[in-house]
Amino acid sequence: MASKVIHAFYDDDDVLMLAVKRVRAAKFHIEEVFCPFPVHGLDKAMGLAPTRLAITAFLYGCVGITVATLMMNYIMIEDWPQDIGGKPSFSYLENMPAFVPIMFELTVFFAAHLMVITFYLRSRLWPFKEAENPDVRTTDDHFLMEIEIHDNEQELRDLLIDTGAVEINVSEKNSH
Amino acid sequence: MYTFSNRLKIASIVLMIVGLLGIIGGFVMAPGTIAEAKEMVASHDGGHGDAHAAEAEHATKENNHAVAEAHGEEHDSSHDQHLLDQLKNRPWAALYVAAFFFFMISLGVLAFYAIQRAAQAGWSPLLFRVMEGITAYLVPGGIIVFVILLLSVLHMNHLFIWMDETVVAHDALLQGKAGYLNPTFFLIRAAIFLAGWIGYREYSRKLSIAQDASDDDSNFKLNFRVSAGFLVFYLISESIMSWDWIMSVEPHWFSTLFGWYIFASMFVSGITVIAMVTIYLKSKGHLPDVNNSHIHDLAKFMFGISIFWTYLWFSQFMLIWYSNIPEEVTYYVTRIADYRLPFFGMVAMNFLFPVLLLMNSDYKRINWFVILTGIVILAGHYMDIFNAIMPSTVGENWFIGIPEIGAVLFFAGLFIFWIFRAISTQPLQPKRNPFIEESRHFHY
Numbered sequence: 001m002a003s004k005v006i007h008a009f010y011d012d013d014d015v016l017m018l019a020v021k022r023v024r025a026a027k028f029h030i031e032e033v034f035c036p037f038p039v040h041g042l043d044k045a046m047g048l049a050p051t052r053l054a055i056t057a058f059l060y061g062c063v064g065i066t067v068a069t070l071m072m073n074y075i076m077i078e079d080w081p082q083d084i085g086g087k088p089s090f091s092y093l094e095n096m097p098a099f100v101p102i103m104f105e106l107t108v109f110f111a112a113h114l115m116v117i118t119f120y121l122r123s124r125l126w127p128f129k130e131a132e133n134p135d136v137r138t139t140d141d142h143f144l145m146e147i148e149i150h151d152n153e154q155e156l157r158d159l160l161i162d163t164g165a166v167e168i169n170v171s172e173k174n175s176h
Numbered sequence: 177m178y179t180f181s182n183r184l185k186i187a188s189i190v191l192m193i194v195g196l197l198g199i200i201g202g203f204v205m206a207p208g209t210i211a212e213a214k215e216m217v218a219s220h221d222g223g224h225g226d227a228h229a230a231e232a233e234h235a236t237k238e239n240n241h242a243v244a245e246a247h248g249e250e251h252d253s254s255h256d257q258h259l260l261d262q263l264k265n266r267p268w269a270a271l272y273v274a275a276f277f278f279f280m281i282s283l284g285v286l287a288f289y290a291i292q293r294a295a296q297a298g299w300s301p302l303l304f305r306v307m308e309g310i311t312a313y314l315v316p317g318g319i320i321v322f323v324i325l326l327l328s329v330l331h332m333n334h335l336f337i338w339m340d341e342t343v344v345a346h347d348a349l350l351q352g353k354a355g356y357l358n359p360t361f362f363l364i365r366a367a368i369f370l371a372g373w374i375g376y377r378e379y380s381r382k383l384s385i386a387q388d389a390s391d392d393d394s395n396f397k398l399n400f401r402v403s404a405g406f407l408v409f410y411l412i413s414e415s416i417m418s419w420d421w422i423m424s425v426e427p428h429w430f431s432t433l434f435g436w437y438i439f440a441s442m443f444v445s446g447i448t449v450i451a452m453v454t455i456y457l458k459s460k461g462h463l464p465d466v467n468n469s470h471i472h473d474l475a476k477f478m479f480g481i482s483i484f485w486t487y488l489w490f491s492q493f494m495l496i497w498y499s500n501i502p503e504e505v506t507y508y509v510t511r512i513a514d515y516r517l518p519f520f521g522m523v524a525m526n527f528l529f530p531v532l533l534l535m536n537s538d539y540k541r542i543n544w545f546v547i548l549t550g551i552v553i554l555a556g557h558y559m560d561i562f563n564a565i566m567p568s569t570v571g572e573n574w575f576i577g578i579p580e581i582g583a584v585l586f587f588a589g590l591f592i593f594w595i596f597r598a599i600s601t602q603p604l605q606p607k608r609n610p611f612i613e614e615s616r617h618f619h620y
Contacts, residue, residue, distance in 0.1 A: 058535070086500070097494045 005031060006153065007134060008160040009167040010143040013039045019145065019163035020045045026159055031146040034138040053122075057115040064110025068103040134171075142166075148173070178462045180600040184592065191589025198582015202267030205578070213260040217573070261334050262570045267579040268333040269569040272324050274583035276421065277445075277561050278591045279317035280438075281554075284446025285310040286377055287410055287439075288477075293380070293403035298614040299473055302466055304384060305604050306454050310446070311377045312598030313591055318370040325366055325421070329359040335569050338427040349428055357424055365420055369413040376406040388607040396610060414439055422561075426568040429507045433492055438564075440485035444526075445557045447477045448550040453595070455543045462604050468541040469620040475540035475549075479530055482553060485560075486527040511563060514572040518559050525556030558584065 010016040016039065023030055030046060043050075073092045076099075081089040088094040120126065138144045145165075147156060153170065160168055207213040289307040292300040328335050337343055337350075338357045344350045350357070380399055387395040415435030423434050431437075451474035457463050496504050511519045529552045539545045566574045606612055 054537075097490075097497050100490065100494065 003173050004149045004153075004170055005173045006147050006149055006156050006160070007169045007171060008145045008147070008163075008165040009135070009137070009169075010145070010164065011141065011166050012164075013143060015164040016143040016145070017042065017045055019160070019165070022163050023145070023147065023159065028147055028156065028159075031148055033146070034134060034144040036139050036141060036143070039143075053115060053119060056118050057111045060114035060118075061107045061111035063114075064107040065103055067110065068099070068106035072099045072102060177603050178457065178460075178596075178600045180596050181460075184596060188589045188593035188596075191585050192593070193589075195582045195584070195586025195589055198578050199267065199271060199586055200582075202270060202579025202582060206267050207260060207263050210256045210260050213263045214256060216263060217259065259573070262573045265334050265569045266573065268324075268328075268335055269565055270579035270583045272321075272335060273558070273561050273565050273580070274587045275317070275320050275324055276565075277558050277584075278313065278587040279321050280442035280561070281445045281449050281591070282311050282313040282317055282595075283373060283414070284442035284444070285450055286314065286373060286446075287407070287414075287443060288446055288450065289380070290376070290403040290406050290410065293399055294407055296400065296611065298611050299470060299618040301606055301609040301611045301615040302463070302470065302618075303450060303454055303474075304606055304609070305602055306457065306463075306599065307450055308377075308381050308384060308602075309599030310449055310453060310595050311381075313594045314370075314374050314377050316590065316594055317587075318374060321421070322366055322370060326363065329363060335565075336424060336427075337568075338424060353427065357427060362420060362424075365416060369417050372406075372409050372413055376402065376409075380406075384606065385602060387609060388603075390608065393608075393610055396608075414442075422564050425565055426507060429504060431492055431496070431504070431507075433488060437485070437488040437492055440481060440488050441557050441560050444478060444481040444485055445554055447474060447481060448553045450474060451478060451546050452550045453599075455547060457599070457604065459543070465605065465616045467618070469618050471543065471546060472537070472540045472620055473618075475534050475546050478546070478549065478553060479534040479540070482526055482530040482534075485557075486523065489523065489526075510567045510571070515563055515567055515574065519563055522556045522559040522563060525552050525559065529553070529556070 008019070010019060013035070016033070016035075020030065020033065020042065024045070024047065033042065033046065035042070069092070076095065077089055077092050083089065087098060092099070133139065134146065135142070135144055145160075147160075149156065149170065157168055207216055285307050289304070289311060291297075292304070292307075324335075327333065329339055331339065334340065338353070339359055344354060380402060383395045383399040383402070387393070387399070418435045418438035422438060423430065451471065454463065454466060454474065455471065458466050493508060496508055499505075530549050533545060533549045534540055562576075562580075609615075
C-alpha cells in the first residue's frame with residue numbers, strides 16, 4: 001500500500017479546473033481537492049456523482065406530513081373530539097383547513113432539519129471534530145490537489161508542474 | 177424569421193369555426209321563456225330518473241332557496257324567473273369565462289415581460305420576442321372582453337346583477353356600493369386599464385424593435401424605465417380589474433386578497449404559455465440558442481407560481497372557512513354545494529399535479545413533461561375562472577357542454593392565430609439587447 005501523497009498547490013481556480021481536467025485525462029486518481037470557496041463546476045470536472053440530498057429531503061418531508069396528520073387526527077378527532085368554537089371535529093377531512101398550517105410547517109421542519117443532519121453525517125461534521133486540513137493556506141487563498149503516489153513521483157511532479165502548480169509537496173498520507 | 181406554418185393557421189381557423197358554431201349553438205339552445213326553462217330542467221332530471229336524482233334535486237332546491245335568502249331577497253321574482261335568468265346567462269357566462277381566460281394569459285405574460293425588463297434578467301432576453309408575440313393578443317382579447325362588458329351594461333345579459341336598476345332599487349347593500357359599481361364608471365375604468373396595458377405593450381414592443389437597429393442602448397434604457405413604471409400601474413389596475421370584472425359578479429361578497437389571487441392565476445397561466453410556445457418554436461428549429469436551462473427556468477417559475485396561487489387560494493378559503501361569517505362564507509357554501517368537483521378538482525390540477533411533476537430538477541428540462549404539466553395547469557386555471565364566474569351567474573345549472581367548450585375552442589383558435597401571426601412579423605432573436613450574450617450562454 002502506498003502511504004505517500006503528493007500535494008499540488010494552485011493559486012487560481014481557473015488554473016485548478018484545467019489542472020483537474022488534465023490530471024483526469026492522464027488517468028491519475030485525484031484523492032481530494034481542497035478549496036477556500038466553492039468552485040463552480042469542480043464536481044463535474046472531477047467526475048463526482050451528483051448528490052442525493054434532495055431526494056432524502058423529499059422523503060423526510062413525506063415523514064413530516066405523515067407525523068402531522070397522524071398526530072392531529074389522534075389528538076383532535078379520535079382522542080377527545082371537543083367542540084371548540086364550533087369547529088367540526090367529526091372527521092379529519094371536515095376540520096382539515098385548520099390543520100393545514102401545522103401540516104405545512106412540520107413538512108418543512110422535517111425536510112429541512114433531517115436533511116441538514118443527513119448532510120452532517122454524510123460529510124462527517126460535528127462540533128469537536130479534528131480539522132482535516134492538509135495546509136492552512138487552503139482556507140484562505142490556495143487550492144490544493146491531493147494525489148496518491150504509486151512509484152510514479154517524478155512523472156506526477158512533471159505533469160503537475162506543467163499544469164501550473166505553484167508548489168508541490170510530498171507527505172505521508174494523512175489517515176483521517 | 178418565423179413563418180406562420182399553414183397547418184397551424186388552418187388548425188387555428190378550424191378551432192375558431194368549430195368554436196363559433198358551439199357559441200351560436202349555446203345561444204340558440206338557451207331558453208326564451210319560463211316554460212322552456214322548466215322543461216329543460218325537468219328533462220335533465222328525467223334523464224337520471226332514480227331516487228338519487230330526486231334527492232339531489234331536493235337538496236339543491238333547498239340550497240337555492242338558502243342562497244336566495246342570503247342574497248337578501250334582491251329578486252322579487254319567483255324561483256322560475258330566477259331559473260330562466262340563470263339558463264339564459266349560461267352561454268354569456270361561458271363566453272365571458274373563455275374570453276377573460278385567454279385575455280388574462282396575455283396580460284400575465286405582459287406582467288412577466290415587464291418584470292424581466294425591470295429586473296434586467298440575464299436569462300430571458302432570448303424569449304422576449306416570444307413574450308411580445310403572446311402579448312399581441314391583448315388588443316383583440318381586450319376589445320372582446322370590453323365589448324362583452326359593454327353588452328352587459330346595455331342589459332343584453334344578466335352577468336352583473338348590480339347593473340339591473342330594478343335589483344338595485346330593492347337592495348340597500350348595492351345602493352351603498354353604487355358610487356363605485358355604476359355602469360358609467362365601470363366602463364371608464366375598464367377603458368383606462370385596457371388603454372394602459374395595450375399602450376405599454378405597443379410602446380415597449382416598439383422600443384424593443386428599435387433597439388435592434390440603433391447604435392446605442394438608449395431604447396433599452398428607456399424600456400427599462402417604462403417597464404418599471406408600468407409595473408406600478410399594473411399592480412393597481414390589475415387589482416381593481418379583478419374587483420370589477422370578476423368579484424362584482426357576486427356584488428354582495430368581498431375579499432381583500434382577491435386581486436392577488438387573480439394575479440397569481442394569470443401569472444402562472446402566462447408563464448405556462450410562454451414555456452409551451454417556446455418549446456413549440458424550438459421543436460420547429462426556430463430558437464436555436466434556447467437550451468434546456470431556459471426551459472428549466474420557465475418550469476421553475478411554473479412550479480413556484482403554482483404554489484403561490486395555492487397559497488393565496490388557501491389563505492382566502494381558510495380565513496373565510498375559519499371565521500365562518502355569514503355574509504362572506506356564502507361564496508364558498510354555494511361553490512362547495514354545487515361545484516364540488518370543479519372546486520376541489522382545480523386545487524389538484526393547479527397544485528398537486530405541478531408540485532409532484534415539476535419538483536425534480538431533471539423533469540423540468542424534459543419538454544414533454546413541461547408541456548403535459550402546462551396543459552393541466554392551463555385547464556386548472558380555466559376551471560379557476562369558471563369557479564369564480566359560474567356560481568354567481570348560472571348557479572347550480574352549470575355544465576361543461578357545448579357553450580363552454582365552444583367558447584374555449586373559439587378563443588383558443590383566435591389566440592393561436594393572433595400570437596403566431598405576431599411572432600412571424602419580427603426576427604425571433606433580439607440582436608442588440610445588452611444581455612443577449614448572457615442569455616445565449618445561460619446555463620443552470
